[in-house]
Amino acid sequence: MGDARELLVVGAGPAGMAAAWRAAQNGLRVSVVDDNPAAGGQIWRGGPAEATVWFERIRSVDVEMINGARVFQQLRPGTLLAETTSGVCELNYSSVVLATGARERFLPFPGWTLPNVMGAGGLQALVKTGLPIEGKRVVVAGSGPLLLAVAAYLRGRGANVLMIAEQASSMQLARFAVGLFSKRSQALELKRQLKGVPYRSGCWVSEAHGTEKLEGVTLARGRKSWRVACDYLACGFHLVPNVELAELLGCSIESCSVKVDAFQQTTVANVYSAGETTGIGGLELSLVEGEIAGLAAAGKHDAARELFAVRATQRKFADLLNRTFALRDELKSLSTPQTIVCRCEDVTLERLQGHKSWRAAKLQTRCGMGPCQGRVCGSAVEFLFGWRAESVRPPMLPVRISSLIRK
Amino acid sequence: MSETVTLAVNGITVEMPAGSMVSAAILKTGAHAFRRSVTGEPRGPLCGMGICFECRVTIDGEQHCRSCQTVCRNGMDVRTDG
Numbered sequence: 378m379g380d381a382r383e384l385l386v387v388g389a390g391p392a393g394m395a396a397a398w399r400a401a402q403n404g405l406r407v408s409v410v411d412d413n414p415a416a417g418g419q420i421w422r423g424g425p426a427e428a429t430v431w432f433e434r435i436r437s438v439d440v441e442m443i444n445g446a447r448v449f450q451q452l453r454p455g456t457l458l459a460e461t462t463s464g465v466c467e468l469n470y471s472s473v474v475l476a477t478g479a480r481e482r483f484l485p486f487p488g489w490t491l492p493n494v495m496g497a498g499g500l501q502a503l504v505k506t507g508l509p510i511e512g513k514r515v516v517v518a519g520s521g522p523l524l525l526a527v528a529a530y531l532r533g534r535g536a537n538v539l540m541i542a543e544q545a546s547s548m549q550l551a552r553f554a555v556g557l558f559s560k561r562s563q564a565l566e567l568k569r570q571l572k573g574v575p576y577r578s579g580c581w582v583s584e585a586h587g588t589e590k591l592e593g594v595t596l597a598r599g600r601k602s603w604r605v606a607c608d609y610l611a612c613g614f615h616l617v618p619n620v621e622l623a624e625l626l627g628c629s630i631e632s633c634s635v636k637v638d639a640f641q642q643t644t645v646a647n648v649y650s651a652g653e654t655t656g657i658g659g660l661e662l663s664l665v666e667g668e669i670a671g672l673a674a675a676g677k678h679d680a681a682r683e684l685f686a687v688r689a690t691q692r693k694f695a696d697l698l699n700r701t702f703a704l705r706d707e708l709k710s711l712s713t714p715q716t717i718v719c720r721c722e723d724v725t726l727e728r729l730q731g732h733k734s735w736r737a738a739k740l741q742t743r744c745g746m747g748p749c750q751g752r753v754c755g756s757a758v759e760f761l762f763g764w765r766a767e768s769v770r771p772p773m774l775p776v777r778i779s780s781l782i783r784k
Numbered sequence: 785m786s787e788t789v790t791l792a793v794n795g796i797t798v799e800m801p802a803g804s805m806v807s808a809a810i811l812k813t814g815a816h817a818f819r820r821s822v823t824g825e826p827r828g829p830l831c832g833m834g835i836c837f838e839c840r841v842t843i844d845g846e847q848h849c850r851s852c853q854t855v856c857r858n859g860m861d862v863r864t865d866g
Contacts, residue, residue, distance in 0.1 A: 413833075414855050503807055506804055507856070720827070723822050
């Protein structure tokens, strides 16, 4: 269908699926491109029961799904390039919805590079895709509601979840609990699934131990610290939006999120964005933003307007979420001078200290210049030093030479 | 989902449910170091979603494949660099 495509949606998570469904329902010819082998994004990986209604909606309309394709470059306005295992595809469009989601924020601490220290969502993804976790001792740590969902999931698969360490204080969490009113049934269900698992607020991992792989962690809470033996550490500090593609297309970024108007349009005409990419807000916000973007792209502005109230409610929850799980300053002093900050290039903290910007640090140390292109260390150096990435250059990801010359 | 696929990780045969990722198969064999970092540290998967590039391995002779984004296939030959 190539040239006849009217809307391209990048990202097949909840926001992308909602956008594609609404746009296709209103007559647009839609394609969804995603780098994963199947639709659903991270949260609906494997197509869980609670997502059935959305998978059915997307099947009920005529939408082309392009899976396993990683967008890496803009050839010209209106055309993106994506790499697949078999080659490169040119994706033409009149409008595009960027629903590229979020990734976990990782912070460096001694031992965090050891095998079996993973993201919270990282370990969950591995278990969802075949890793047996039964009987394994797991410490879940970091920050954010994802920790609870991951702990409950792992426990349901037979893991021995030793504890959940949340860096936010009990006071911050209490305010969050009050604001959770609308999500009360979800919260109670999680509580039931996690019965008996200690949940410690104001607590974090200060060190991971082991030589060839993880053997245990040191936990810190107030002045107390203690050691726990474990097989896996699932550790992530809330989420950060994936804004690289939006930046590449020239969209304005504000507070690390893609800036959008009331109809989810970015500062570039016909480029929309929805979901975590526009700010971390959870599943329901992603869905309603996706719907609004899809409707707006199809020219159905009145129908989109009808969803504004739902979005406003969800945004309030998002604000509360982000205030609650703001990172505490103590986490800035976990690393020793020898702790690696950039895992791709093995750049230690001491080599970064003294530089004035990330650009300067990059030029001198190669921090952020490895295969991940700063996707892991970028949010860490922002937290540690206040450095911001200045630009995104194509290709956004390491690709085959043949993809660049498009043979 | 009783269907399974069989592949080899560093010469060890491993059976996985169909649809599993190579990263999970590697860990199932007991291997934990997927690669060595530029200074020789052992590394394994971190993000599980194709962003960190820590889970790179050699699959059927092709280097630098992200094992967390690659679905297991029958007869696959996976080599870690750990």
